Amino acid sequence: MEAIFHEKQEGSLCAQHCLNNLLQGEYFSPVELSSIAHQLDEEERMRMAEGGVQSEEYRTFLQQPSGNMDDSGFFSIQVISNALGVWGLEIVLFNSREYQQLRIDPINEKAFICNYKEHWFTVRKLGQQWFNLNSLLTGPELISDTYLALFLAQLQQEGYSIFVICGNLPDCEADQTLRIMRVEQQQRPKLIGEDEAQRVSMQQVLDTTDTTDEGVLDEDEEELRKALALSRQHMEVEDEEADLRRAIQLSMQGSVSPRSQIETAGSSHDTSSSETLTAEELRRRRQVYFDRQQLPHSAAHDSHSAGGLKDSGTKPDQ
Template sequence: MSGDDPIRSIIFERQEAALCAQHALNMLIQDHVFNYESLTMVATQMDLLERSLLGENAIAARPSENMNASGFFSIQVIQKALEAYSLQLVNIEHPSMAEYKASPIIGRAYICNLLEHWFVIRRFGNQWFELNSVNTGPRLLSNTFVTEYLRQLSAEGYSTFVVQGELPASEADQFITLCPVVLKPSPKKELGPVEKFVKSVGRRLGGSSDSRDSPEERELAIAMAMSMETSSGSNTEESEDAMLKKAIEMSLEKVSEAHSAPDAANGQELATSSEATEMMETPILSEPTPSDTSSSESSTPRDLNEEVRRKREKLMQQAEKKNEETE
């Protein structure tokens, strides 16, 4: 028995050399009945038949098209091998197969070929599977996808053959009819380092995940993200603490730049206005107005440095709190 997973009841053969025709036949029949020797015998018989019909000279002038040294076998060999099971292959582009081309799910199985590769699309119970020897196992296909998939294969140059006749009964048919295969949920994609920092900034800084981040926290999150993006390509082993420290430094640089930009603009404006004042006739002993005094006092470099220092201390306290909670 094939265990609890019904998909394991399907006979599947992995690719060996270029024996995809052999694998496709066995997966279609659901039995290990065909091998290289048996298919070579069929190909040889067909070569002899062609020689008798076309003459020795015609056959000698060209190599066999029914097989080659790598293990490839032609559609004629595959068709001849399936005659033992009363099965026929008809190209889906043939006018008689118009119904199958329009609605492939009414069929039972298809054999597909491109260049020298063969694989099978087959139904077990009410479910469709791709049996391709280059894959690691059977692949479950939805009914809708079967139709679109065969159209895509045709557009890419594949030849698709409708399997006509009654396929032999198989354990997989019985098992999957009673217990359909259920797709396992795909593993949840793990967030990258940048997403993790941005998503959890509130928790990292001592806040709840539901609370709104303060401007400082958002600024720190952006700095963290930038730090992670920069460091991920060069050193993936860097610890989170080191990244946090780098992020804080970047955040402080942004704060300093934000305050220094207005200072530079104010300095340029004062210089321009002072030049204009020198050109005007003003009283030598004029005293500054109260508004001028308050303006100059509110924008002294000492006050700006103090504000940057306070922000630095606040961010460092938040980082220390995060380290204590982690420990």
């Protein structure tokens, strides 16, 4: 397979690659094909000028871009035909009535060039074996004799135009080598960039998955932090309310001394106070406690309920 010349795709120069893969060498460059295209353009211009340079048809022709080449590197079938003519080769449309009447088995031909949507590639016999020399492949693709007719039929079904190469192709090393030996292909060549495209696609999937997982984790952690904060806030409120509640209950008994009230109210923190709770201080604490019973306590209770639900690992309905 190393002996086979296989020019890989560069830009939109598939016509150049098609010709060079067919002839098995660097026979044509973009400059040479452009020269042929310009020559064809000039011949067309001269034919149009025969109808009068002042005619509407001629002015319209001059305003139109070249039909034989463009800036991307595309070349027309006329350019390819003229380039092959340099080597005494001709092309015949494979599915034309004239060719089909000849009833020639494709395996008895020497080569084909195929075109679809401005892409050209070569299928050629080297030695006694057929190869797909598409410049979009990473290497030559071996085609068995039994598969050749089916391969060409499939191309036609997909919309390809197929041309038969008529004439004697120039000698090449690959043809000489494969006349005395046959090659086997264990693995079909891939399209250029296919491995990289698959790698990039897989990486994008992994990156998306990682980002999604991180987003879920960040959201869960944030909800947990909020739930814990609400729980701590509620515990602090309950502790303070419990102290006040006990102090109020004791103050209402009347038989307990102010010092005993303070010591009992602070017992939940395992501390004792030497301060004396005055009647004014007790009244103020009672008022704060009763005020909290109306709205703040209810809001704190709702917040605790929501926090407790999230903390248990169950998310509320959205």
